[in-house]
Amino acid sequence: MTKTTLLLSAALLMSGFAHVPANAHDQIAHKTERTAPSDPKLTVETITDNLHVLFGPGGNIGVSSGPDGVVLIDDKFSRNAEEILYHVSEIAGENDELLFVINTHLHGDHTGSNPEMKQAGALVMAHDNVRARMGTSYMNKAFGRMNEAKDEAFWPVVTFSDQASLHFNGITARAVHTPSAHTDGDSIVVFEEPNAIHMGDNLFLDMFPFVDVDSGGSMQGMIAAHDVALELADDETVIIPGHGSITDKAGLQETRDNLQIILDRVSELKEAGKSLQVIIEEDPLADMSEMANFIQKDGIITAVWRSLGGDID
Ligand SMILES: [Zn+2]
Helix, strand or coil: CCHHHHHHHHHHHHCCCCCCCCHHHHHCCCHHHCCCCCCCCCEEEEEECCEEEEECCCCCEEEEEECCEEEEECCCCHHHHHHHHHHHHHHHHHHCCEEEEECCCCCHHHHCCHHHHHHCCCEEEEEHHHHHHHCCCEEECCCCEEECCCCHHHCCCEEECCEEEEEECCEEEEEEECCCCCCCCCEEEEECCCCEEECHHHCECCCCCCCCHHHCCCHHHHHHHHHHHHHHCCCCCEEECCECCCECHHHHHHHHHHHHHHHHHHHHHHHCCCCHHHHHHHCCCHHHHHHCCCCCHHHHHHHHHHHCCCCCC
């Protein structure tokens, strides 16, 4: 090993670069040592031999596999880490080396296993604001609680401002930042092969979305994120939402149209001078009640109100 290589290795180790050979891989068992979970929480959907989605608690995980190894889009909660790694091994067989985890945004149901995935060899990457916000405590007004800063073990080690292209398994995947959308650190991940887009939490399918205004998100930005993906997608594109089932370009368009209706209705009432409380009482989303799930009607109306500059203090 040359001096340069040694220095580089040392620098990578110090920076938390996760491609640490042998010893790190020993800490989490490889395929032969991984056993099926006794209390499984996750289910696997096969898009193609090289792209799978893990459903269950937290955000949907994209698993892109091939001869070089595996790239994950998001990694649910820490308690799901062992089961995620089990599925990675089941899907990828001997090529189960973790290359990258792309975090679509900072939320704990998408980044909760970052420490375990780093330990298993993954390099975790995300938009600049994901790392910045993970290191900062803030008041989450939407849920009336403090969100405490995360330990450095959770932080992405490679960040980008606009977009990043990853080249692996003979394909290119692009992480494309969507400004001030679900948060101010979101990316959608565009796969050229197979033809697929992971939307992260810019897409909640068949339910009101969570717009995290306290983390720099906005309804207008979420709609714009849909437009970015609609521009990139064709009728064959597989659309993977952050929450909800797999859909296609038509499903994405339908969701985009619903978000626009919600924005327009709340905007009109706000411009007419009505208070947030009066708008909620007038129930402008009465015909969308079936979309109430994680977020209720008052929650989405409040998020849109705040996206339009309205105060809730
Ligand atoms: Zn989220």
